[in-house]
Amino acid sequence: DVKVTQSSRYLVKRTGEKVFLECVQDMDHENMFWYRQDPGLGLRLIYFSYDVKMKEKGDIPEGYSVSREKKERFSLILESASTNQTSMYLCASSDINYGYTFGSGTRLTVV
Amino acid sequence: GNSVTQMEGPVTLSEEAFLTINCTYTATGYPSLFWYVQYPGEGLQLLLKATKADDKGSNKGFEATYRKETTSFHLEKGSVQVSDSAVYFCALRIGAGSYQLTFGKGTKLSVIP
Numbered sequence: 001d002v003k004v005t006q007s008s009r010y011l012v013k014r015t016g017e018k019v020f021l022e023c024v025q026d027m028d029h030e031n032m033f034w035y036r037q038d039p040g041l042g043l044r045l046i047y048f049s050y051d052v053k054m055k056e057k058g059d060i061p062e063g064y065s066v067s068r069e070k071k072e073r074f075s076l077i078l079e080s081a082s083t084n085q086t087s088m089y090l091c092a093s094s095d096i097n098y099g100y101t102f103g104s105g106t107r108l109t110v111v
Numbered sequence: 112g113n114s115v116t117q118m119e120g121p122v123t124l125s126e127e128a129f130l131t132i133n134c135t136y137t138a139t140g141y142p143s144l145f146w147y148v149q150y151p152g153e154g155l156q157l158l159l160k161a162t163k164a165d166d167k168g169s170n171k172g173f174e175a176t177y178r179k180e181t182t183s184f185h186l187e188k189g190s191v192q193v194s195d196s197a198v199y200f201c202a203l204r205i206g207a208g209s210y211q212l213t214f215g216k217g218t219k220l221s222v223i224p
Contacts, residue, residue, distance in 0.1 A: 003163070004154075029211040041216065042214055042215060042216035042217050043200070043214045044174075048210075048211070050210070090154055092155075094210050099145055099157050099160060099204070100147075100157070102155040103154050104153035104154045105153070
């Protein structure tokens, strides 16, 4: 089975901190995605990547950046965390045949 | 653009009741359609999919039929269980060369004994 692992289930960070959310997949998928999930808003795409060192902005990239130095790892970076970035963050990887496989999510609280 | 509209929840049903969660879509092209399920505290899991008109996806007693004429992909289950309590997301993907999914906002289902 494809596995997508997010490094932390829960994180609490202070306003202004630089925050790294890590995601690793083990099925050699080319495509990886970061979403945030908020009540009433569903899933919103932050960034995605089609290949190593490639990245594309999603619908809400402001305040975020990403890094993909290796195929299996896709990191989401909050340059200066703010309270409105408190959310559930979901990473996914995909190939054309199987849709997306999601990680278990990281619930980030910024205080 | 592409969009997915789901019925708003929450939906509360008694065990063994019939479930329908409506999903309609707008798409430029011929989408593949998906239902994902998110159990409490977990990420999303693929529940079922359909890649062309009139296809029926099914899994774990859930079914959905791709209706091109009504641009719909309604999720149904004949007899729900408490363990089906979760949030359900309808999604679409356009084209064989695209990897991006467009999601609906999700419908929360609670099944009571």
